[in-house]
Amino acid sequence: ETGVTQTPRHLVMGMTNKKSLKCEQHLGHNAMYWYKQSAKKPLELMFVYSLEERVENNSVPSRFSPECPNSSHLFLHLHTLQPEDSALYLCASSQTSGGAYNEQFFGPGTRLTVL
C-alpha cells in the first residue's frame, strides 16, 4: 500500500448505528487531518492531529469522535448521525516540520450516507 488509504470507501448507516472510518498513511508523516466535503460546500476541516495529539477541533458535533492511536492511523467514530452528515469524508496527512509550507496528501475518501 502506498500513500493514504481509507476504508470503507462507501458506507450506508442508519441514524442509530455506530460505525468507524479508518485512515492509514504510508508516507512517514506525523500530522493527519479529517475533512468533510458536502455537496456545494467547500471542504471543511474537522480535526487535526499532530504527533498523535489533537491540535484542532473545528466546532465539530460530539457525534463525531476522532482517534489517533499512532502517527500512521486515524479513525473517525460515528454515532447517532443525522441525514445532513451525509458527505464525502476525506483524510489527509502531512509533515508538521515546516508547518504551513507542507502540502497535504489526501486519501480517496469515504462516501457516507445516513438514512
Add this chain to the structure above:
Amino acid sequence: AQKVTQAQTEISVVEKEDVTLDCVYETRDTTYYLFWYKQPPSGELVFLIRRNSFDEQNEISGRYSWNFQKSTSSFNFTITASQVVDSAVYFCALSEGSSNTGKLIFGQGTTLQVKP
C-alpha cells in the same frame, strides 16, 4: 479573516481550448502559502502546486501554468490545450504562516468539464 474565493462554479470547454481558473484569497498574514489541488471523479485530491507569498514568479509545468499576483491577491491557474482527462474539480487553498497545524482553507472549487 482568511478566505479563498473561486467565483467560477462550473466551466465547460471543448478539447484543445485554453482555460483559466480564477482564485482570489484574503489573509492578514505576510507569510502564507497557496495551493492548487485537482479532484478527479475517483475522489482523492491530488496536489498540483504550492507557492509562497514571497515568490511571485509565475510557474509553468507542461500544459499547466500559474499566475500569482499579490497586488490583486490572485493565484490563477491556466490549462493550455485542454484534454478530456483534465475534467475534474479544482480547488485553490491557502495556508497561513501563523498556523502551526498546516490548516488549509479551501475555495468552493471549480468544476471543469472538457468535452471531446
